[in-house]
Amino acid sequence: MSILWDRETGVVRQESGMFAGKDQVSLLFPATEILRVACPGIEMEFLPGRDFLHRPGTNRIELVQGSRIPALSDAELHPAGAEARLFPAPGANAIADGLDGRNLRFGSGGFFACHQVEIDYRSTGIDFQPELQPQRNRLPRCRARLARREEPLRITVIGDSISEGNNATAFSGIPPFAPAYPELVRRTLEERFKTAVELQNRAVGGTGCRHALEISDRWLPDTPDLLIIAYGMNDFSHLAPAEFIRTLSAIIDRCRAASPGTEYLIVASMSGNPQWQLTRPGPDAAFAAALREFTAAGPEEIALADVYKVWQKLLARKDFFDLTGNGVNHPNDYGHRVYASVILALLDSDRNYF
Numbered sequence: 001m002s003i004l005w006d007r008e009t010g011v012v013r014q015e016s017g018m019f020a021g022k023d024q025v026s027l028l029f030p031a032t033e034i035l036r037v038a039c040p041g042i043e044m045e046f047l048p049g050r051d052f053l054h055r056p057g058t059n060r061i062e063l064v065q066g067s068r069i070p071a072l073s074d075a076e077l078h079p080a081g082a083e084a085r086l087f088p089a090p091g092a093n094a095i096a097d098g099l100d101g102r103n104l105r106f107g108s109g110g111f112f113a114c115h116q117v118e119i120d121y122r123s124t125g126i127d128f129q130p131e132l133q134p135q136r137n138r139l140p141r142c143r144a145r146l147a148r149r150e151e152p153l154r155i156t157v158i159g160d161s162i163s164e165g166n167n168a169t170a171f172s173g174i175p176p177f178a179p180a181y182p183e184l185v186r187r188t189l190e191e192r193f194k195t196a197v198e199l200q201n202r203a204v205g206g207t208g209c210r211h212a213l214e215i216s217d218r219w220l221p222d223t224p225d226l227l228i229i230a231y232g233m234n235d236f237s238h239l240a241p242a243e244f245i246r247t248l249s250a251i252i253d254r255c256r257a258a259s260p261g262t263e264y265l266i267v268a269s270m271s272g273n274p275q276w277q278l279t280r281p282g283p284d285a286a287f288a289a290a291l292r293e294f295t296a297a298g299p300e301e302i303a304l305a306d307v308y309k310v311w312q313k314l315l316a317r318k319d320f321f322d323l324t325g326n327g328v329n330h331p332n333d334y335g336h337r338v339y340a341s342v343i344l345a346l347l348d349s350d351r352n353y354f
């Protein structure tokens with residue numbers, strides 16, 4: 001997996017952006033030079049002056065008149081009337097229940113990937129600080145297995161549609177066919193540690209944490225070395241943080257009884273569209289805070305991949321539409337790289353993923 005940026009050279013690779021209701025895209029860092037702007041989803045590369053402008057030293061690129069770069073107007077971000085095909089209808093392009101009463105643009109396949117660009121650039125410097133809690137003492141058995149390089153590390157993932165892979169371009173079947181974060185983690189660990197990493201992805205789209213207990217017969221037989229538990233997005237709207245934590249505890253207890261050697265990596269979910277009723281701000285932060293408290297108080301066999309914290313730091317510099325895969329509650333390819341980077345930073349502590 002390509003790292004998000006190189007602190008030594010200042011080069012940023014494949015940062016995503018979307019001209020969504022505006023004629024500019026913000027970069028994470030001021031840039032001295034734009035190296036490449038492309039939309040792999042439609043297999044097009046764009047030219048400075050012809051399609052976009054960048055003023056050296058600034059952190060934005062701007063559309064020029066007649067640009068070939070895909071862009072959506074505010075009206076296109078809020079389909080209405082005959083233009084709106086509401087989810088869950090086949091071919092849906094909109095979802096109801098925006099906080100302001102309007103529909104929100106939705107795309108279940110490659111729509112957003114075909115309207116987003118990847119930007120490579122040389123920055124003036126990388127000043128991003130993820131501020132993730134050090135957890136080098138967590139997951140000792142998995143770390144030791146990776147270091148020995150003698151036996152495969154067996155990973156099972158349980159979670160919702162994000163972990164299933166929705167809106168990663170490999171899942172959607174469009175270029176650049178980038179895999180979802182579980183596969184990115186598997187491939188990177190294999191390459192870094194020169195050892196086999198076996199992945200069983202048991203995530204099911206549309207589910208919340210309670211579903212894991214209902215289908216435990218599907219994932220318990222894996223007896224993995226590492227169980228990645230990644231819920232939250234579909235729980236924010238109807239579950240209290242305390243009940244979420246109780247359910248996670250029950251999942252872990254059930255796994256312990258069947259597989260005493262398993263260790264646990266819990267993922268704090270990204271946030272969704274702040275303009276959608278089901279992902280309005282507030283519950284996402286409360287869930288993340290509850291997870292930090294739960295894992296900090298737990299044994300060393302439990303660790304936290306705090307995607308939520310990194311996601312919020314990205315959103316302080318980027319727009320939600322730069323990172324979304326479907327307009328409401330999925331990451332795009334870049335977002336899947338963020339998920340993978342948070343997990344890898346924990347398991348592969350000697351490499352700087354941020």
